[in-house]
């Protein structure tokens with residue numbers, strides 16, 4: 001008999017391993033404007049302005065940058081037990097985590113999910129002040145909340161099936177004429193996504209996204225980075241996504257972890273919310289204005305750790321016909337799944353080079 005899946009509310013926190021905690025603090029607190037809930041010699045616990053749970057981002061010092069954990073909040077304490085039963089039946093590695101093992105978080109269950117990601121399910125958490133109207137503390141981008149995770153997986157179809165089994169809805173997809181899936185956006189909370197599945201070498205963490213109130217804040221972050229001569233941290237954007245309609249900016253933190261600033265997607269909470277299906281040849285799918293996507297965005301992502309703390313080996317995706325062929329009249333380079341419309345040279349390219357400081 002199969003156990004029912006836990007009732008997940010939303011994507012709730014991530015723990016990233018960073019090599020230099022001071023550099024990470026500069027980026028996440030001074031530049032992006034996240035609030036510090038707590039700090040320890042080897043870790044920082046951060047939250048965004050409307051969040052009243054203890055943290056949505058843990059930065060932990062370690063030797064190699066990596067994703068240590070993705071946290072989903074479940075609907076009540078009993079759902080933590082449901083997660084334990086569900087993953088035990090799947091035969092996945094499952095560990096009970098006692099209350100307080102992670103600062104600010106109560107009893108939890110930690111698993112290595114069938115896609116290879118380290119995932120934690122929790123309900124109980126310490127409440128702290130919600131700072132929405134503390135405008136005098138807003139700086140940088142003043143993010144409001146963690147919005148989503150985006151993970152790279154070699155088999156988007158299998159990952160989609162796994163998340164559908166957990167009760168996630170699918171708001172948007174990128175697919176070809178044969179309905180092969182290149183990417184999928186899936187949700188529990190009533191927005192476009194809690195998790196996006198991106199085809200590529202995986203399991204890896206592609207990015208985490210923080211929501212912000214309005215477009216002006218995304219643009220302000222770009223101005224701040226320019227003023228600090230940190231413009232090389234801008235990898236992609238600012239721009240308007242086709243998928244999700246959100247306004248976006250992708251940055252790279254001092255360890256190369258990718259962070260998206262995201263605003264103005266749409267409500268998906270009705271049971272008959274239609275799935276938007278983008279064709280992989282539609283140049284507006286990833287940038288509604290048709291901008292090229294920086295190749296690094298398709299190829300680079302963060303290593304993930306298993307529940308034993310060691311890096312999980314990755315598998316490459318299959319190369320599909322639609323990626324090899326042309327179709328937009330421009331020369332193409334196939335980079336990752338759905339690298340189809342990346343043109344070489346010319347045009348309105350969004351560029352990024354790590355360490356480019358001239």
Ligand code: 4SX
Pocket residue numbers: 150196209241242243244246260262285286287
């Ligand atoms: O690149 S896409 O426009 O497909 C996209 C990427 C849409 C929404 C996202 O959150 C994202 O990271």
Ligand code: FE2
Pocket residue numbers: 148150196207209260262
């Ligand atoms: Fe995203």
